[in-house]
Amino acid sequence: MAVRQDAGGTPERVDGGPTTWVYLFDQLDKIETERKPKDWEAVRTLLGGKGANLFEMTRIGVPVPPGFTVTTEACNAYLAADRSFPEGMWEQEVEAMRALERASGKRFGDAEDPLLVSCRSGSKFSMPGMMDTVLNIGLNDQAAQGLAKTTGDPRFVFDAYRRLVQMFGCVVMGMPDEPFEAVIEEVKAERGVHGDDELDADEWQRVTERFKKLFRGFTGNDFPQDPFEQLELATRAVFNSWFGKRAVDYRNATNIRHDLGTAVSIQVVVFGNMGEDSGTGVAFTRNPVDGTHEIYGDYLMNAQGEDVVAGIRNTKAIKDLALEMPDVYAEFAAICERLETHFKDMQDVEFTIERGKLWMLQTRNGKRTARAAIAIAVDMADTGLIDKREALVRVTPEQVDMLLHPQFSDVVKAEAAERGERLVEKAVNASPGAAVGRVVFDADTAEAWGKRGEAVIMVRPETRPDDVHGMIAAKGILTSRGGATSHAAVVARQFGVPAVCGADALRISVDRQQMSVERPDGVITVNEGEWISIDGGTGEVYLGELATHAPDFEREEHLRTLLVWADEVRRLGVWTNADYPRDAQRARGFGAEGIGLCRTEHMFFEEERLPVVQEMIMARNRERRVDALKRLLPMQRSDFEGLFRAMDGRPVIVRLLDPPLHEFLPAYEDLLQELADLKVRLQHFHTLSEIDEALTKVREKEDLLARVGELRESNPMLGLRGVRLGVMLPEVTEMQVRAIMEAASRVVQDGTAVHPEIMVPLTSDLGEFKVMAEIIHRIGSAVEKETGVTVPYKVGTMIEVPRAALTAGAIAAEAEFFSFGTNDLTQTTYGLSRDDAEAKFLIPYVEQGVIEENPFQHLDRSGVGRLIEIAVTEGRAERPDLHVGICGEHGGDPKSIEFCHMTGLDYVSCSPYRVPVARLAAAQAAIWHPET
C-alpha cells in the first residue's frame, strides 16, 4: 500500500468475452474474473472512487442500497465514438435496472410503488466541475400520484418530484438554477410564508407544474415522463461532463490525466424522511480533530441528507442515536469498525435509516486535522492495522509543520475576513507561524515594549542588521518590501519568529508611526500600539487579535513516535542551520544530527560586535583591520565554543564570512539624508564651539559615506562577498579559522568531542578554494602547535553558483565536502534575485500558469537539480567519500528533500523548526524510492 497514487490505465477484459459496460454493486467478483485488475487502484480507475467503495461495501456485507455502475471504459468509448453509447451498453444498463427492480421488489416507472434511483458521476479522483447528482430518477406524473397514495405523504412526493425536475433541468439539461428558485419564492410570497417547510403538498405540486413549464420553455421539450429516457439522458450528461470546461481546467491545473473518464453510478434511493423511524446522518469513525478512537458525527431523524449539512435544523450528536435507536446504533457502530478495518483508514460515512432499516450510502477516507492525522496513523500502526511505513506516508510533512507553530484556525481567519479585518490577503509567507501583537515601527520601541512583556509586531518597510535587537524582541515581523530571503525573512526564520514580508499593499510611514492600506471601501490606518495578527505560514495580515493555538513538541507524543519510526526508515541525514548555541540546542531537541550551516556573519550583527566589525571595515589599511579583527577573535571564539558544546560531538559546519561588507554599515541613502540634515542644521548654529562640533560630525559622516560609497555595488548579490572576500581580505579568513580552531581545542581539552568542518562560500573556481584551503590549513597547523591539541577537521565548500557545480570534479579534488546552497544556486541558475523577483513576476508567473512552481519553494529539478546531479556525480567520481548535503531553504521542503534522497545526497540541513518535517519527508522519500 505504501505507494503514491498513480493513474494507471483502465483494466481491460482479459478473459476473451465481450466487454461488460455495466456492473451491479455485488459483481466485484465478476470484475475480478473478467479483468484481473492488478490492484485496488485499477478497480477505482474502472469504477470511479465513490463507485468502487460502494462495490467494496457491498462485498463485505455492509447494507448498501442496490445499484450498479456504468464503467469509465464505457465513458471513454462513448466519447471516442462521437458521443454515442458503445454497442450493448444501453441494453446492459436496462438489464441492470431490471436487476434493481428484482432486488427492491419495485418497478421503475410503476404507477403505484415506483423504484426511484439516483445517478452520480464518479471518476478516480474527486473533481469539481463534473456533474454531481440527480436524485429521484423514475418519478413522473403518474408515479408521483401513485406514490402519494402508497405513502400517504403527497407533500414528500411532490417535493421529491419538483427536486427531480429542478436537478434534471440544471444538471442534465444545463439550465440555470435561478428561475427555479424564483418560482419557489413566488409561491412562498403568494402564500405569505418564508420557509420551504411551510409549503404544503398542493403548493409543491404547483411548484412542480411550473418547473415542468420552465423545463419546456428552456429545452423545447416536455419533461421526460419515460423513466428510461430520464436515465439515458442522465447517463449521457455524466459522460459529457467529463469534458466540461471547468473539469478540463481542473484536470489541467492538478495534472490529472484526461483519458481517465468518469463512471456513472445508479443507486436505489432510500428515504430518511419517511417518518420518525427514519433518519439520516454523517459520521467519522474517529474524532477528526484530535484523532480519538470514537464515532464522531451528527444525525437528524425524519430528514433528508441535505438537511444535516444545511444547518437549518439542529442536528444531534451521533451518540444520542445509541439511546434513540440502540439496535440501529449498534449495527452502525459495528459497520464503522468494519469499514475502518477494511479500508485501513479513518472513514467519513453517510447513512440513512429508512423505516428502521440502516443503509450506508457512502464511505471514504475522512479529512482530519494535522494532529488527528498523526494520532490516527500512529494508533493504527500501534494496533497493527497498518504497518509503520504506511503510517509514515499517511501523514504529510505539512501536517507535522502545523503542529510546530502557533496557528490561526481557518475558521478564525474566515470570520475575521468576513468582518472586513483582513488587511493583506497574500504577501510573502516568510517565516511560518501565527503572531498577534501591537504594532511598533522601530527596533528600539520593539525591544523596550518587548522587555516589559508586551507582545509586539515589528513593522518596517524593510529591516537592517541594526534592527535585529528589535526583531528578536518581537512576536512577529511585517515588512512591505523584500521577499523570502530578505534580511527580515532570514532573521525571522532563524529565530522562529513568524514573519510576513513584501506586503506591498501596505504604506508604512515610520515618521508618522503609521501604516495604511487602501481598499475599495476606504483607507484603513493602523497606528503604533494597535493590535494586528499575522500568519507567517500564508502571508496574511489581520486587524485585531485573532485567537491562536500553540504547540509543544515535547508533549506531541504521537508525533515523536512517528518521527522515531521515520528515523528507522530514512537514509538521508537531517541536520540543521543554526548560528547560536540556543538554536543548536533547540534543533537537537527536534532531532538534528549535526549543524549543516552556521552563518558566522549573524554573530557579526550582535549589538556589541557590530561597532568592531564596522571599525574593521572602515580600516584604511591592513594594520588597523588586523587590530579590529584581534578584538573580534575572542568573541567569535566564544560563539563557536558554545556551539560545539551544544552539539556535543556532532559535526558542525561553519561557513566563513559571506555577505558583502556594506551590509554591516548604514545604508548609503540614510547617510546621504543624515548628512543633508546635519548641513541644514549647521546653518542654525551660532557659537564657534557648536559649529566646530557639528563640523566634526559632518566630517565623520562624510568619511563613512565615502567608505559606504566605495563598497556599494550595483548587484550586491553578485559582488564582493563569500570566498571573494576571503581571498581579498585573507586576514578576515585567518581570524575566523583561528576562532574556530581555538574554540574546538578548548572544548576538546574539556573532554567533549568536536568535529568542525570549515566551509568556503560562493566558490566558482578551484583556484579560489585552493587559496582558502591554504589559509585554513596554515592556521589549523599553527593552532595545533600552539595548543598541543589535535582537532580533526574538514575543509569543504558551498556549491551555490552554476560554475561550481559544472566544475565540481575539479573542486572535489581539493574539497572534502559539498553543501548545496540552493537559494543562491536557484537565483544564479535562473538569473534572478528573489527579493526583486518574487512579488514582481515570479508569483504572478505561477498564478498565470507561465511556470508551474515557484523554484524557491520547491527545488527546480530540470535546471538547479540537474546541476546538483552533475556536481554529485562528478564530485564523487573524483572523491568517492565526498560528503554531500544541502543547506539552502529547500533542505526543509519535502518535495525537495525527496529529490535530495533520489540524488544520493548524504543529508539535508534546515532551520531548527523544519527538522521534524525533514525527518518525515526523508522517510517518505526512502519509502517511495527504495532503490536510491
Place this chain on the structure above:
Amino acid sequence: MAVRQDAGGTPERVDGGPTTWVYLFDQLDKIETERKPKDWEAVRTLLGGKGANLFEMTRIGVPVPPGFTVTTEACNAYLAADRSFPEGMWEQEVEAMRALERASGKRFGDAEDPLLVSCRSGSKFSMPGMMDTVLNIGLNDQAAQGLAKTTGDPRFVFDAYRRLVQMFGCVVMGMPDEPFEAVIEEVKAERGVHGDDELDADEWQRVTERFKKLFRGFTGNDFPQDPFEQLELATRAVFNSWFGKRAVDYRNATNIRHDLGTAVSIQVVVFGNMGEDSGTGVAFTRNPVDGTHEIYGDYLMNAQGEDVVAGIRNTKAIKDLALEMPDVYAEFAAICERLETHFKDMQDVEFTIERGKLWMLQTRNGKRTARAAIAIAVDMADTGLIDKREALVRVTPEQVDMLLHPQFSDVVKAEAAERGERLVEKAVNASPGAAVGRVVFDADTAEAWGKRGEAVIMVRPETRPDDVHGMIAAKGILTSRGGATSHAAVVARQFGVPAVCGADALRISVDRQQMSVERPDGVITVNEGEWISIDGGTGEVYLGELATHAPDFEREEHLRTLLVWADEVRRLGVWTNADYPRDAQRARGFGAEGIGLCRTEHMFFEEERLPVVQEMIMARNRERRVDALKRLLPMQRSDFEGLFRAMDGRPVIVRLLDPPLHEFLPAYEDLLQELADLKVRLQHFHTLSEIDEALTKVREKEDLLARVGELRESNPMLGLRGVRLGVMLPEVTEMQVRAIMEAASRVVQDGTAVHPEIMVPLTSDLGEFKVMAEIIHRIGSAVEKETGVTVPYKVGTMIEVPRAALTAGAIAAEAEFFSFGTNDLTQTTYGLSRDDAEAKFLIPYVEQGVIEENPFQHLDRSGVGRLIEIAVTEGRAERPDLHVGICGEHGGDPKSIEFCHMTGLDYVSCSPYRVPVARLAAAQAAIWHPET
C-alpha cells in the same frame, strides 16, 4: 605547416646505437638518420630554437662559424641524474671541440692563436630567466698574451678577456654585476675619462686583473685558466639555469612544459672589430614596419655586435654596405633571400664580417608591426612561398584589430611615461583605440564643443542614458566607475569610441570641473579644456596630446585580401551587433553577413524618444501605457525600416526590450538630492505664485521619485527585465513586434527582401518563451492581414542564464534559433556582476594567479562553455535545424571564436569593428580544427 606550436617529446635515437649527446652544426643528416624526427618541431625540441636554425643554415650552405650543440636530451638526463653529465656526454663535447679546432685551424687554449667560443643556452621556446650567453670562452692569461701578439691589438684582447671574466662570473657563477661595473667606473675615474672607449690596453688589462680578484673573492677559486674547465662550468650553468626560479616562473606563467630542457650551443667566435675590413650588423629581410620587400637594418664597421644595438656609435643603413663592400653585400643579400625562402618567413639576422669574410651568426623569424605582418603574409602567399592557409595563421586577430583603431605607438607612450605624464596605468580597457582630446565633464559641453569641431574626451564618474549625445560627440570616454559592461563601455564600443572605464585612481569632481590623481610626488589636477590622451586598448591615460596613427579599412588592401581568403576557409558565419542603420552599414563594409543582435532599447534612449518612454513607464494603468506605446510605434518602425534596408536581405535578429525600466528614468539618489535642494529653495520664496510653482515642481519630483522607488531593485541585473518585462507588460511586446513586422512589410513592398528574426531575451523557462511566442505570432498574423504582405520571420531566444542552457532541449521545441548572450551567461554562471567584480576581485584574481583568465575576456570553457555545449547538443537533438550563434562580447574574441567553431555554432556576432577580427579568427579556427 599550418599547425600551432605544440611541445612534442624529444625525438629519441631510434636506430639502436648509443645516445649521441652532442652534434656538430653540420650533422643534421646524422640527427635525421639516428632519430628520424617527425618534423621540424621535433628538431627544435632536441636542439633548441636557436640551435636548430644554426644547423639548418649550415646545411643549406650559409656561412656560419663552426659549432656544435649539446642536446636538450643531455640536459634532461643531467637534471634527472642529480646534476651529473650522462655517460659519454663530456667526452663527446671534448671530441666536438677537437672538430672545431680542426675546422678553424686554431687550438682551444692555444698560447699563440687560441680558438675562442661562445656558449649559449637554447630551448625550444625563447625564455627570459635562463642563462643567456658567455662569449670568448677559451681566453686565459696565457692565450691573452699570445693573442695580443698575434693580432697586434692588445686593447681588443684584454677588453675581450675582461668581458669573459665578467660574463663568466655573472652568468655562470651567479655573481652580481655591480662590483664589476664599479671597477670600470673606478678605473675611468682614476684616468679621468667618461667613456669605455677611452680606456686603453693597459687599463683593460688592469681591469681584467681586478675582475679576476673579484671572481676569487666571490667564488673562493681562481678564475679557471683551463679552457675545458671554463667550457664544462658554462655547460653546467646552462643546464642548471633551466630550473632557475625566473625560468620556472616564466614557464608556469606561459604554460611551457618543464620537461623540455635546454640545449647548449658552442660556437667559434668571430670578430667584427678586427679592422676596417671587419664589421657587424643586424637586419630584417623585409621592412618590419610596413612589410615592403627590402633588406632593412643597420651595421657598423670595425665593431662588435653589441655596439650596433647599444647606440653609442651612429650606425649605417644596411644599403650603404652595398657601396662600401659590394661583394660582401651581394653575398649577404643572396643569403637573406635564401633564408627567407628556406624558412618561409621574414628573417631577423645577425652577421659579422671578419677581415672581409661574411659570417651569419643567427637567423630567426623577425618581429614586425601588425601592418607588416599582414602585408608579408599576403605577399608571400601571392608569390607562392606559403599557401593561403599558412598566410591566415601568420597574422594574429589582434594584429587585424590594431589596423582598425587609431593607435599610440609603444615608443610614444613610453616617452610620455618617462616624462611622468602617465595618469592611469591600467584601468578597464573598455573600447579599443587611441583618443586625444580636451577634457570636458558633462555631456552638453561635450556636444557643444564637439559640434564646433573640438576633439573632446568626456570624463564622468559614470555615464547614463542622458549622456549619450555627449558621448557620441566625444573622441573618447573616461570614467572612474564601472567595468567593461558599464553603460559607458557598451555605448562606447557601439559607436567605436575609445573608452577607458573604472579608472578608480581618478577623483572626478564634476562640480569643480576637475579631475585629479594622487601620486607619490603630489597631486596632479586636470581642468576642463586641458588635453589628455587615452588608450582604450590598454586602459592607459596620459596627460597632453600623444601622437596617433589612424587606419582606413578601405585602403588596407592587404588586409582585405587576407580576409577574403579567410572567408573561403571559415565555416562560422560572422554577423554583427548593430542597433542603427549607420552601424549596420559600417558592419557590412567590414564584411558582416547579418545582424546577430539589434538592441531595441538603445533606440529608446534617443533624445526625442526618452520622454515618451518615460511617460510609458510612469503610466499608472494600461490605457495610458498603451497610449504612450502608440506614439513610440512609428519611431521604432522607422528604425527597423532603416535597419532592414541597410542589411538588404541579410538576416536581422531583433531582440525585444531587455533592460529594467528604471534604466530609462533618472537615478533615485539624484532625484533625492534634487528634491532636497528644491525644498531648501522653497524657504527662500516669498510670493504666493513662486511658492505655488515650486510646490508643483516638488510634487512632480515626488511622483517621479515614488515611481523610481517602486522600480528600484536590489540586484537590477537579476530583476524585472528581459522576457519578464515582456510577459508582465505584453503591450510593450505587442508594440515592438508590430513595429518590426510593419517595417518589414514596408521594405518588402519596396522590393527589398527582409528576414527578421525576433529574439526573446533572458528566457529561463519554456513557459516564458511560449507566452512571448504567442504574442509574436498573434501580432505577426495581424500585421500580415492588415498589410497583405507575407514576411517570413523566425522566433528564437537568447540563452543567457544557466537554466536556459540546461533546459535547452525543451526550449528548442518552440524556439527556432538560439543566441548565446555570454556576458550575462558568464555573470550568472559565476554568480558575479562584472561591474562590481572586475576591479574589486576579478582582475586581482588574474594578477595573483587565483584564476587563469578573466572569463569576460575569453569564454570560460569548463563552466560557461560546458553550458553552451549542453544547449547546442540538446537543442539540436530536439530541432536538428536549430540555428545557433553567439552575440555576447566573446563573439569578437578570437579564443572564444575558436571555441564557437569547435562547438559547432553557426555564427558569431560582434560589434562592427570586430567583424574583420572575427573573420580571421573564424578562419584560423577552421584551419586548426578541420574536423568540426
